[in-house]
Amino acid sequence: MSSSSTVLSGVFSPVLTPFSAGLQPDIPRFLEHCKSLLAHDVGLAIFGTNSEANSMGLSEKRRLLDALLENGLPPLRMMPGTSACSIPESIEMTRHAVVSGCAAALMLPPFYYKGVGDEGLFRYFASVIEGVADQRLRLYLYHIPPVSQVGISHALIERLLHAFPGTVAGIKDSGGDWSNTESLIRNFQPAGFQVFAGTETILLDTMKAGGAGCITATANVNAAEIMSLYRSWRNADAKDRQARINRKRAAFQAYPLISAMKAAIAWETGVPEWGIVRPPLVELTVQQSRQLRLELEKLEPAAPQAMPG
Numbered sequence: 001m002s003s004s005s006t007v008l009s010g011v012f013s014p015v016l017t018p019f020s021a022g023l024q025p026d027i028p029r030f031l032e033h034c035k036s037l038l039a040h041d042v043g044l045a046i047f048g049t050n051s052e053a054n055s056m057g058l059s060e061k062r063r064l065l066d067a068l069l070e071n072g073l074p075p076l077r078m079m080p081g082t083s084a085c086s087i088p089e090s091i092e093m094t095r096h097a098v099v100s101g102c103a104a105a106l107m108l109p110p111f112y113y114k115g116v117g118d119e120g121l122f123r124y125f126a127s128v129i130e131g132v133a134d135q136r137l138r139l140y141l142y143h144i145p146p147v148s149q150v151g152i153s154h155a156l157i158e159r160l161l162h163a164f165p166g167t168v169a170g171i172k173d174s175g176g177d178w179s180n181t182e183s184l185i186r187n188f189q190p191a192g193f194q195v196f197a198g199t200e201t202i203l204l205d206t207m208k209a210g211g212a213g214c215i216t217a218t219a220n221v222n223a224a225e226i227m228s229l230y231r232s233w234r235n236a237d238a239k240d241r242q243a244r245i246n247r248k249r250a251a252f253q254a255y256p257l258i259s260a261m262k263a264a265i266a267w268e269t270g271v272p273e274w275g276i277v278r279p280p281l282v283e284l285t286v287q288q289s290r291q292l293r294l295e296l297e298k299l300e301p302a303a304p305q306a307m308p309g
Contacts, residue, residue, distance in 0.1 A: 007169075007192070007194060008043070008079065008103055008104055008138075008140075008169075008170065008194055008212065009194065009212040009213050010041070010042075010043060010212075010213045010227075010230060011041075011042050011043065011200075011203075011213050011214055011215075011216070011219055011223075011226055011227050011230050012042065012043035012044065012045040012079055012196070012213070012214075012215040012216075012219070013037050013042050013043070013044065013045060013215070013216065013217070013219035013220050013223065014045045014046075014047075014048025014049055014050040014051050014081070014215065014216075014217055014220075015030075015033060015034055015037065015044050015045065015046045015048070015050075015051055015220065016033065016050060016051060016052075016220050016258070016261060016262060016265070017030060017051045017052050017053075017056065017064070018030055018033065018262075018273065018274055018276070019273070019276045019277070019278060020273060020276070021273060021276065023276070023278055023279075025056070025060055025063070025064055026273065027063075027064065027067045029271070029273075029274070030064055030067070030068075031067060031068065031071055031073075033220075033265075034046070034068060034073060035073070036223075037219065037220070037223055038073065038074075038077060040223035040224055040227050041227055042219050042223045042226075042227055043077050043078070043079060043103075044068070044073075044077055044078045044079070044080075045078075045079045045080070045081065045106055045172075045215050046061075046064065046065065046068070046078060046079075046080045046081070047061050047064075047065075047080045047081035047082070048081045048106065048142075048215070048217075049081075049144065049147060049174075049217070050217040050220070050257065050258050050261070051081070052258065052277065052278050052281065053081050055278040055279075055280075055281070056278075058084070058089050058092065058093060061080070061093060062093070062096055065078075065080060065096065065097065065100060065102075066100075069100055069101075075100055075101035075102045075103065076101065076102075076103045077103065078097075078102045078103060079102065079103055079104045079105070079106050079140060079215075080093075080097045080102055080105060080106065081105075081106045081107070081108070081142070082094040082096075082097050082105040082106070082107055083106075083107040083108040083109075083110070083128075083142070084110075085110045085111065085112045087110075087124065087127050087128060087131070088131075090107070090128045090131075091127075091128055091131035091132055093105075094107070094128055094132050094137065094139075095131075095132045095134065098132060098134045098136050098137050099134075103138065104138040104139065104140050104169060104170075105137065105138070105139055105140065106140045106142050106172060106215075107125070107128070107139055107140070107141060107142055108142045108144070108148055109121050109124065109125075109141075109142075109148065109150045109151075109152060110124050110150070111148035111149065111150045113150075114149050114150065116150060118153055118155055118156045118159070121150070121152070121156055122156060122159055122160065122163075125139070125141075125160055125168075126160075126163065126164075129164055129167055129168075135166075135167075137167050138167065138169040139164075139167055139168050139169060140169055140170045140171060140172060140194070140196075141157070141160075141168070141170070141171040141172070142171070142172050142174070143171055143172065143173050143174060143175050143180075143198075144172075144174035144175065144198065145175055146174070146175070146176055147174075151175065152171065154183070154184070154187065157171070157184075157188060157193070161188075161191075161193065168193075169192075169193065169194060170193055170194030170195060170196065170212065171184060171188075171193070171194075171195055171196065172196045172197075172198050172215045173195060173196070173197060173198050174198025174199065175198070176198075178202055178205060181195065181197055181202065181206065181209075181211070182205075182209050185206070185209045185210050185211045186209070186210075189210055189211065189212070190210075194211075194212040195211045195212055196211065196212050196213055196214055196215045197211060197213070197214040197215075197216070198214070198215060198216065199214065199216050199217075199249070200214050200216040200218060200219065200222075200226045200229070200245055200246075200249065201242075201245070201246045201249055202214075203216075203226065203229055203230060203233070203242065203245070204229065204233055204238055204239065204242040207230070207233040208233070213230055214226070214230070217257060217258075217261065218248070218249050218252055218257075218261065220261050220265070221252070221261050221264050221265065222245065222248055222249075225241070225244070225245055225248070226245060228241070229241050229242060229245060244299070247299055248296065248299055248300075251292065251295045251296055251299065252264075252292070254292075254295070255284060255288055255292055256281065256282075256284070258277060258281060259275070259277055259281060259282065259283050259284045260284060260288075260292055262274050262275050262276070262277060262283070263275050263283070263284045263288075263289045263292060264292065264293075264296070267289070267293060275289075
């Protein structure tokens with residue numbers, strides 16, 4: 001992964017958040033998991049969808065970010081999710097990330113009200129940017145309409161780039177439509193607007209098109225293979241390695257994804273608490289966990305990549 005004050009590229013993971021039996025964030029296990037990802041050169045998109053960020057409070061997220069920094073993890077490898085439906089909370093978390101030295105902030109649009117247009121979304125992002133009021137802010141938009149039901153249009157991107165040049169720096173496209181990702185790369189990446197795929201399943205296509213990389217959930221459990229493909233996507237065997245990665249992703253996606261990844265880390269680390277998710281999510285059943293493990297073992301000699309707990 002490379003980074004500077006304005007440009008990010010490579011592979012990032014929306015870091016899974018471990019919880020205790022009392023449903024509190026488990027800071028020691030969070031630190032170990034983040035260190036493991038960094039050891040594979042995977043950046044930390046903490047507080048993303050698969051981090052269960054919208055099930056956590058502002059104070060919890062601040063405490064987790066502070067714990068990473070206090071333990072010496074590099075802020076320039078971090079792209080925390082900082083958005084909320086509340087503008088004041090978005091400003092507070094985004095400002096905290098900027099002041100902490102994080103490379104960028106990843107921001108969903110406000111998603112509670114549906115059917116809002118570009119004007120309302122522009123006002124939201126503008127309010128946050130102007131509220132943070134810090135030239136160091138590098139904002140990456142997060143387009144995930146299958147979940148948020150509120151998308152980010154090309155016209156909105158153009159308007160934000162015109163209004164806030166140098167601040168609005170890129171996008172994570174988790175829309176599930178390759179044609180949109182390709183169009184974003186073609187229309188905006190040449191001007192320095194970094195386009196990340198929202199899944200490693202199109203990493204090879206993204207790199208061939210000139211994209212920045214991917215921000216992907218299953219880097220939590222398959223960091224080495226995904227990072228290897230990013231680094232050597234021009235190699236002759238890249239297509240085969242992409243297919244292998246996709247098969248592993250499909251195995252996880254056959255189940256509720258967050259619960260499946262946590263179950264895999266739980267059995268790999270021998271720490272059952274890794275399987276805990278916060279309501280409204282629920283853990284995999286024992287049978288689901290066994291079946292997932294069998295399916296993954298069929299794909300490779302070893303079970304999923306171990307992440308220290």
